[in-house]
Amino acid sequence: MSSSYMHGHHASVLRSHSWRTVENSCPHLLPYLNKSDLRILDVGCGPGTITADLAARVPDGSVLGIDPSIEVIEKARKYAEDQGVKNVRFELGDIFNWKQVTGIEKESFDVVHAHQVLQHLEDPLKAMGKFKELVKVGGVVAVRDVDYSAMNHYPDHPGLHKWKKTYIEVAQGLGFDPNIGKRLHAVAMEAGFPRSDIDATVGNWVFSTPDEREFWCGLWAERTLKSEFRDKVIKGNHGTQADLEELSQAWKEMEKKDDGWFLVIHGEVICHRRA
Ligand SMILES: C[S@@+](CC[C@H](N)C(=O)[O-])C[C@H]1O[C@@H](n2cnc3c(N)ncnc32)[C@H](O)[C@@H]1O
Known part of the structure; x- marks a missing residue:
């Protein structure tokens, strides 16, 4: 794997990924899922809930999900099996070494999709170049990613500003761009798309109802203390255990606020491969 995934795959991390569907995570792609026999590649598929949903929408087509983590690939296979989705396959794979994955050839996919993957790569431009290589002429590359710097919340809470600052420092310290959502179009242009x-569009997640706050704030309260993010904060000297406890407490307080509201902003691009 070319870039280690900074969060690891702790249960609190996977809980956030496993809630994802096409509707809540790639609405920009919906208009292009207009034929039942599309061939789709989902890069960095994680536990595969978006991937399986894509497959269910192209019943005469096929979807391949790749991820360098065997732990999530096994979860994804089990998830698809439990859902009875047959036209999806999950393989261990790194986008930078796609030639090692059976069933991937140049210009062979109608859709190459990546959700919240580029923010975790040291070389997102190179990855975009690979996506372009793999999509057919006439097909689309669909990418969506976060801009941490643009996340917002209400009521104001200093602990959540500190969380955001810490998160951005950790990701940048590892050589990643946690704010890449705002420049996906620029990365695509540099990769050769006119x-x-x-x-280029924007898609949001808003967590405001008690259930939404319990889900999002609750999982971050846990992720802050238990996922690999914690180790990266400590080892990278971005904070102490006491700082992490303060961040976790901030999330718990936001969860309990009746008028709490947390906004996650994503940049989205659909890149048309015309030639
Ligand atoms: C934030 S998760 C997103 C998972 C999924 N796309 C979703 O939104 O639910 C990022 C995923 O990218 C994977 N990843 C990291 N480096 C990769 C690479 N070089 N090639 C393919 N996937 C990679 C990680 O293992 C991780 O599962």
């Missing part, structure tokens, strides 16, 4: 062939 600006006129790129649709």
Whole structure:
């Protein structure tokens, strides 16, 4: 694997990934899922809930999910089996070494999709170049990623500003861009897509109802103390155990606020491969 995934795959991390569907995580792609026999590649598929949902929407087509973590690939296979989705396959794979994955050839996919993957790569431009290589002429590359710097919340809480600052420092310290959502179009242009062939939009997640706050704030309260993020904070000298406990407490307080509101902003691009 070319870049280690900074959160690891602790249960609190996977809980956040396993809630994801096409509707809540790739609405920008929906208009392009307009034929039942599409061939789709989902890069960095994680536990595969988006991937399986994509497959269910192209019943005569096929979807391949790749991820360098065997732990999530096994979870994804089990998830698809439990859902009875047959036209999906999950393989261990790194986008930078796609030639090692059976069933991937150049210009062979109608859709190459990546959700919240580029923010975890040291070389997102190279990855975008690979996506472009793999999509057919006439197909689309669909990418969505976060801009941590643009996340927001209400009521104001200093602990959540500190969490955001710490998160951005940790990710940047590892050589990643946690704010890449705002420049996906620029990365696509640098990878060779003309600006006129790129649709750039924004998609949000808002966590505000008691259930939504319990889900999002609750999982971050846990992730802050238990996932690999914790180790990266300590080892990278971005904070102490006491700082982490303060961040976790901030999330717990936001969860309990009746008028609490947390916004996650994503940049989205659809890149049309015309030639
Ligand atoms: C934030 S998770 C997103 C998972 C999934 N796309 C989703 O939104 O639920 C990022 C995933 O990218 C994977 N990843 C990291 N480096 C990768 C690489 N070089 N090639 C493919 N996937 C990679 C990680 O293992 C991790 O599962």
